[in-house]
Amino acid sequence: MTDCIFCKIIANDIPSFTVYEDEDIKAFLDISQTTPGHTLVIPKKHVANIFEYDQALASKVFAKIPMIASAIKVSNPDIQGMNIVNNNGELAYQSVFHSHFHLIPRYSTKDTFKMSFKDNSKKYTSEQLESIMTSIKNEIGENNVKNI
Ligand code: AMP
Ligand code: ZN
Numbered sequence: 001m002t003d004c005i006f007c008k009i010i011a012n013d014i015p016s017f018t019v020y021e022d023e024d025i026k027a028f029l030d031i032s033q034t035t036p037g038h039t040l041v042i043p044k045k046h047v048a049n050i051f052e053y054d055q056a057l058a059s060k061v062f063a064k065i066p067m068i069a070s071a072i073k074v075s076n077p078d079i080q081g082m083n084i085v086n087n088n089g090e091l092a093y094q095s096v097f098h099s100h101f102h103l104i105p106r107y108s109t110k111d112t113f114k115m116s117f118k119d120n121s122k123k124y125t126s127e128q129l130e131s132i133m134t135s136i137k138n139e140i141g142e143n144n145v146k147n148i
Pocket of ligand 1: 016029031
């Protein structure tokens with residue numbers, strides 16, 4: 001895609017600090033370095049977000065993530081954990097519309113990454129959870145899911 005910044009990084013038209021590359025993916029340092037070692041893993045095929053993957057592409061991309069995550073961890077003995085984040089859509093904080101996975105090493109409770117999940121469990125009845133479960137399950141069953 002011509003005006004996609006990550007496609008330009010794949011084509012080496014824009015420089016990057018690439019840590020791994022093969023025919024399917026590229027992994028390079030995120031310029032923001034939210035924490036030291038913050039790395040992006042992207043498919044070489046331009047897909048905007050997770051909803052545009054098929055199983056073949058997912059297999060190629062997801063299969064490599066544990067290897068890259070482990071390499072980052074081993075590269076620095078101070079790394080205690082890692083958040084793997086994937087934003088899909090502007091509302092979900094996506095700002096570059098070429099799918100990517102953030103590998104964000106964690107060093108301590110006081111490091112420079114924050115993420116919090118609100119616990120709404122007390123607001124749901126079993127019936128409401130059952131209804132949500134059924135609507136998702138129905139989409140997964142019977143080959144209903146688009147593009148997969
Ligand atoms: P997101 O907000 O999830 O779409 O993440 C996009 C990420 O791309 C941000 O964390 C940016 O810091 C990162 N980014 C943007 N341009 C570049 C670049 N030229 N090289 C490396 N990372 C970049
Ligand atoms: Zn692209």
